[in-house]
Amino acid sequence: MHRVMRVALFSTCLVDALFPDAGKATVALLERLGQKLEFPLEQTCCGQMHANSGYFEPNLVRRYVEVFDPYDAVVVPSGSCAGAIRHQHELVARASGDEALARRAHAVGEKTYELSEFLVDVLHTDDVGAYFPHRVTYHPTCHSLRMLGVGDRPLRLLNNVRGIELVTLPHHDECCGFGGTFSIKNPDVSAAMLADKMEAVIETGAEVLCAGDRSCLMHIGGGLDRIRAGVRTLHLAEILASTDQAPA
């Protein structure tokens, strides 16, 4: 007999601080699918923003490893943070000379899943019984697409949402220009990339722009709000959690 799998949610610092709705939706979705979730309160941040800005913080890696080591799986509603955990934690640990931490980081990284990976690869479902009767376009986000290689998992999940009208985003695999502190360090290039991404979004006529990463959505959404484009941004979890009783 299988023992019950212990699954923890790593909300990410951004969702915890600024976008709790994406976290709540992840909880609602997974509980609806019968998956009990734990949220260890000692968690904070994976350290990606620091590492990508050149500041390696082995303490944040150690914190992540120690908080999530006891679990069988960790689910993260962010391709970018899941990518940093799986591909960057070892680098940061090793650069600090802590080989033991690097090995543990690798092991915990292997059981860390981005949301669409967790649904498709661990829960073996691509139909979560959601209902969302709106015109939606999906931005795949660079780290989900290329660092994690989530492939078509998010689109399979979205395609099975009842009522949804999914329209293809032109040049969908191009970066929106966020890149964390890149948007501050190179604001002009970032804004030029954002302008092209917004043009593509608007061209689809979608009411909602969906992605698996609140950080990219904060960037594109911040631009769309500034020009009053009237396009809402929703995290993948929010659409998948949406039902006719509890619409997003």
Place this chain on the structure above:
Amino acid sequence: MTTGELIWDSEGWPGPDFAHNARQAVENSQLRRNVRKATGTIRQRRAGLVAETPDWQELRHAGAAVKDDVLHHLDAYLEQFERAAAARGAHVHWARDADEATQTVTGIVEATGHKEVIKVKSMATQEIGLVRALERAGVTAHETDLAEMIIQLSHDRPSHIVVPALHRNRAEIRRIFRENMPDAPRDLTDDPHQLAEAARLHLRRLFLKTKVAISGANFAIAETGGLLVAESEGNGRMCLTLPETLISVVGIEKLIPTFRDLEVFLQLLPRSSTGERMNPYNSVWTGVTQNDGPQDVHIVLLDNGRTKALADHIGRQALRCIRCAACLNVCPVYERTGGHAYGATYPGPIGAILTPLMAGVEHAPELPFASSLCGACYEVCPVEIDIPTVLVKLRHDAVGAQRHRAQDATFAAAANAMNGRRRWTAALKLAPLLKFIKHGGPPPLNRWTRTRDLPDPPEESFREWWTRRR
């Protein structure tokens, strides 16, 4: 050590202050259109060819593995190459840096007594600033690659590794020819055939009269001592076969162990660089062939920072680079800035790592930050250089090399707040302050709010909701 023009720091050209250069480039809409059109065309051709190559990923693995073997045994392969090339009649010279390389080449040219040389397109000679060094010695070097010729005639700089004049459109090229090419026809239009014909006639005269040629090489074969140049126009082959003296400047990482290894690279390179199944011209020569081609053959093996890059455990993979520029063609940053913004011989994602690795990160501390880390470069690299990871590693080095007090303090404070449950919970209480700067924050946040709103802060944090709910 002098690295030549690895970093541009002379004659009015900007150095690698990327953010500053990029601001000006982004405002140039003609430049953006030219670059976007050119990179888009090559990008599409490449994608089509890769899709029809079923063993593409295996080829990439093989390319990376062959280059890694070379880098791990570079000393042995270099000496093997030197012995083999010398046995076939080539003179092999060694150059530690740009100065040694340019002095060696200048000395060889002066010994011939000729005052003019023709040049094959070569990144190594760009990197050491060879044309200018020859000029100072009274020798005129003519670039014969069409695009390099356009660059030279307009006193410009290359903006791309493979297509150096891609920032120019044909109307601009017509103007450059009319103003700077002495034998250009008076009624020249911007028809591509007419432009090519004018260049052909101009170059043909140079090929027939010039006795000394200078080239680089795409590959140096340790087993045979042979060199290979891959090109599209045939102008390179003219330079490699007609003159009496041939001098090739070759980076020490250009080695491959055997002739057979070309099987891998001659599939990877043309698909990745120009979007072709095969380069129209692949010229291979091995030392001197009696009464056929140049009889005075020299090879200058160039370090110029390559052994420095080799010493970097994570960065050394950059030395696998075969200069295909596929990473430039897919880079969303390069597409919007062009190559000059990088202020260095090697632009784009590969330049953002090669330049600091070879010259020292303290001389190009902004370049590793010239990327959104989107990973498109790594995905297309034919020798699997993990450019994003090397960029992050170099950012770490850059932050260590140069202190920015305000920035260092901000990141330290954030890391401190994130390293404890109580501290983090307290920090979350600051989120509502966002509403005061939603549309216009203080520096450097105003770089965000200039074009984007900040999000509305939530009523409560996720963890407050979770705790309340339980």
